[in-house]
Amino acid sequence: MTVDTTGHILDVRGVQKRFGGVVALHDVALALRPGERHAVVGENGAGKSTLMRIVAGILAPDSGEVLIDGQPVGRGATAALDAGIALVHQELSLVPELSVAENIDLGNCPTRYGFVRRREQREHARAALAEIGVDLDLSEPVGRLSVAARQFVEIARAVARRPRVLILDEPTATLTPSETSHLLGLLGRLSDQGIAILYISHRIPEIFELCESATVLRDGHLVARPDLADITGDELVDLMVGRELAKDLRTERRERAPGEVVLRARDVSAAKVRHVDLEVRAGQIVGLGGLVGSGRSEIVRAVVGADPRTSGTVELRTGDQEWTPLRSYARAVRLGVAYVPEERRAEGLALGMTVADNIALPSRGRLNRLGVMRHAAMASLAQDVIGRVGLQPxxxxxxxxxxxxxxxxxxxxxxxxxxxxxxxxxxEPTRGVDVGAKAEIHQLVRELADDGAAVLLVSSDLPELLDLSDTVHVVRDGRVVGTLGSQDATESAVMRLAAGKEEQIV
Ligand SMILES: Nc1ncnc2c1ncn2[C@@H]1O[C@H](COP(=O)(O)OP(=O)(O)OP(=O)(O)O)[C@@H](O)[C@H]1O
Ligand SMILES: [Mg+2]
Incomplete structure (x- = not known):
């Protein structure tokens, strides 16, 4: 596919990138006009992040080139930054121990005789935050901020460099709806100033709200470059997956008759959790809604025993009339509690281990016989799971x-x-997951409930929360402030309860 390059600020040509046997990018081109708002879309593993990292100089391509105003950009991230290309990463890259001000200035410090001038640094950070319309304590260590606040610090850092091309890799995955619209408004204003925006998201409505055009990647190939005014969301999804999938994605919600109470939590308190009562029945999906930072994750962590509780009891039904207290996370896992944490990179996965080994971890007991792991059983288990979740490759x-x-x-x-x-x-089971895989995961969650599991779900994705849950508890300030049945759980009902009176950014 050839791309017309006249009047472009950014030109990416013939980019190839391989990781061992995997061709991540195959002869990909990309071109942007000043102020253009351009989406990069594709399924998980299509090559979006790899392409963005190459444009930002973090990764060297095997071949191909990146030009700004027709001039080749030198190798490396610093050269790309100097040329005006700034990237907001998919996985956040701030230093948790450093303050907000220090992070905004990272690698961009006003120094004189080798000393960082703190006053200048703070002024600079204050201006950057004001520009993006976010109010944060400049001396707060970033590690203590909510994920959403950290995301805005990362954006402030990129904007502070006055980039000509601003790349954002799934910036809204951790944001609430109001934070998301704040960000989209900001990006619209930056593009009016002539900054070209490269925007990655799996959320189709957002892409249409912000962007004029899109690059569609499939298995590392550039398959289309549509103007978004000319196509529908379903057509964009069909381009991404290469088949007519969009209409298969709509699933009917089914009424389920819940069974006996399986989880019983009474008066649970912990850091950021205040006197929470919860019950989940067999075959029931109970959702926890609320803003990012409202304490939903802390509630589930206290329930499964991943964080210490300061009061309350949590019990799991382990037999007809038998209840077992959940005192520690290790115990919970042994009793059949499955917990998929929010911070998957840190807690959910052993990144250095193989897929098969990761999959076998919770089933160790079953697979171990006389202390020897049954390799054939492990391999077939891995194959089965890989097929069910549609892992690529x-x-x-x-x-x-x-x-x-x-x-x-x-x-x-x-x-x-x-x-x-x-x-x-x-x-947040589908954060960062593409549309097809998301539908597959929703189906898996429903199947788990249909097979009799009790399901407790935290999601900031309101359609997902409302679609899957039989009951939604709305959390604010570590407390349940309202409960909605599947009939009265609407997006606005959840948001009203979640926000309390006033709604604010971060
Ligand atoms: N460091 C690496 N080592 C080996 N393979 C890699 C590495 N980074 C990426 N890949 C592979 O390159 C391909 C493209 O990955 P990439 O991260 O660019 O996908 P993506 O489109 O950003 O997906 P997602 O939507 O899941 O973020 C995948 O097959 C991935 O497994
Ligand atoms: Mg990615």
Whole structure:
């Protein structure tokens, strides 16, 4: 496919990139006019992040070139930054111990005689935050901020460099709807100033709201470069997956008759959790809605025993009339609790281990006989799970760390499907997962409930939360502030409860 390059600020030509046997990018071109708002879309593993990292000089291509104003950009991230290309990463790259101000200035410090001038640094950071319309304490260590706030610090850092091309790799995955519209408004204004925006997201409505044009990648190939005014969301999805899938994605929600109470939590308190009561029945999906930072993750962590509780009891039904207290996370896992955490890279996956080994971890007990892992059983388990979650590429012997972001999430979910969990706790299970895989994961969650598992779900994706849950508890400030049945759970009802009176950014 050839791309007309007249009047372009950015030109990417003939980019090839291979990782061992995997061709991540195959002769890909990309061109942007000043102020153009351009989406890069494709399924998990299509090559989006790889292409962006090459444009930003973080990764060297095997061949091909990146030009700004017709001039080749030198190798390396610094050269790309100097040429005006700034990247906001998919996995955040801030230093948790450093303050907001220090992070915004990272690698961009006003120095004199080798000293960082703190006053200048703070002024600079203050201006950058003001520009993006976000109010944060400049001296707060970034590690103490919510994920959403960290995301805005990362964006402030990129904007502070006055880039000519601003790349954002799934920036809204951790944002609430109001934070997302704040960001989209900001990006619109930056593009009016002539900054070209390269925007990666799996959320189709967002892409249409912000972008004029898109590059569609499929298996590392550039398959289309549509003007978004000319096509529908379903047509864009069909281009991404290469078949008519969009209409298969709509699933009917089914009424389920819940069984006995499986999880019983009474008066649970912990850091950021205040006196929470919860019950989940067999075959029931209970959703926790609320803003990012409202304490939903803390509630589920306290429930499964991943974080210490300061009060309350949590019990799991382990027999007809038998209840077992959940005192520690290790115990919970032994009793059949499956927990998919929010921070999948840190907690959910052993990145250096193979897919097959990761999948076998929770099922160790079953697979171990006389202390010897049954390799054949392990291999067939891995094959089964890989098929069920649609892992790409479907390679059980590859290290988990080599998979794209969305595929890593599939491995985390897949490893819990292998057992037959009594209670499944999912925290943002489809963050960063592409449309097709998301529908597959939703189906898997429903199947788990249909097979009798009790499911506790945290999701900031409102359509997902409303679609899957039989009951939604809305959380604010670590408390349940309202409960909605599937009939009255609407997006606005959840958001009203979640926001309390006033709604604010970060
Ligand atoms: N460091 C690496 N080592 C080996 N393979 C890699 C590495 N980085 C990426 N890949 C492979 O390159 C391909 C493209 O990955 P990439 O991360 O660019 O996908 P993506 O489109 O960003 O997906 P996602 O939507 O899941 O973020 C995938 O097959 C991935 O497994
Ligand atoms: Mg990616």
């Amino acid at each position: 479907p390679r059980p012997r590859h290290e988990a760390g080599q998979f794209s972001g969305g595929n890593q999430q599939k491995i985390v979910i897949g490893k819990w499907l292998a057992g037959s969990p009594r209670l499944v706790v999912l925290d």
